[in-house]
Amino acid sequence: MHETHSNLADPALSQLPRALSKSAFAKLIAVSPGRVSQMVKQGLPVEADGKIDVARGKLWIAENINPTRAASQAKGPTLFGEERQKASLTEERARLAKEQADAAEIKNAILRKELVHASDVEREWASVLRKVRSGVLAVPSRVRQLLPHLTPHDVEAIDNELRRALEDLAHDE
Template identity: 25%
Template sequence: MAKKPGRKPTGASMVPATCSRADLALLLGISIRALADWDLKGVFTKAQGRGRYETVASVNGYIAQLREQAAGRASSTGQSLTDERAQTERIVRQIKERELAKISGATLTVDEVSDSWSLFAAAVKAAVLSIPGKARSSIPHLTPHDADVLKHMCRDLLLDLAEEVEAAVISGAPEEISGEK
């Protein structure tokens, strides 16, 4: 069909049906690498031939994807922005709850618990190790050998207790303390 003289070409007739990767990147104002990333997400419509795209369909797909992002229905990671915001808010809320519990004294730090248990263990050790001396002073007919037997029994008891506690007590790793796995 011949063009009539003096008539300007319409916009649709000026756009080529297909374009190369470089042309599409230039048309959209993005880099070749960005175009490859968008292409992996299925935004562009491929045409016959290597590295060729349907121009109008690809531009429309790119614009539709940008609209989805702007409306908050999709992000560059593929996850909806609403979901990302909700996840971020959940994390922030959990952090604030833990900080509030710490400030109000509802929770203790690992160092505080460790210090308290160390003091308690030292007190138990001192009490148990004092048994032979107290027994000897309370029961005057005990021989030095009897006192040594009591002393060894108390030490063995403490060593056995230490082994059981070491095997049963948590290591102090945060995920073991809070129950998260």
């Protein structure tokens, strides 16, 4: 009734009992006991005493659980013991390599002047806007020189409207 198998092929399995309860098997493969019950309904082999043969269970999962589904990736049931640690380390190394590549990409973009610091942009725009403000505030005196027939009241009305427009822009959020 019980199949014999060699645990020598997988060192992580040699330290485990040959068969585990559903809850112990669930802990081993990092899923809930309910998920193990679902897998049993899908065909996960169960011994007559209700326990799951670790090697056969692992083989069944590898053959029947879709590794591309989000629920079964990385933390999923196909990773065991040292395999999970190796996968985790590999993922961390990949993440670190990506972060280092991103940092190098940003540094190179700055050197090529494709990216600039936000403070530099802010400083430049503040300078441009100060020049625009000065130019707008100088309009009434230039209009007075170009159109000498305007009364001081007309020039004051132009000045007031330009200042109101600048004030509205300053408070426009």
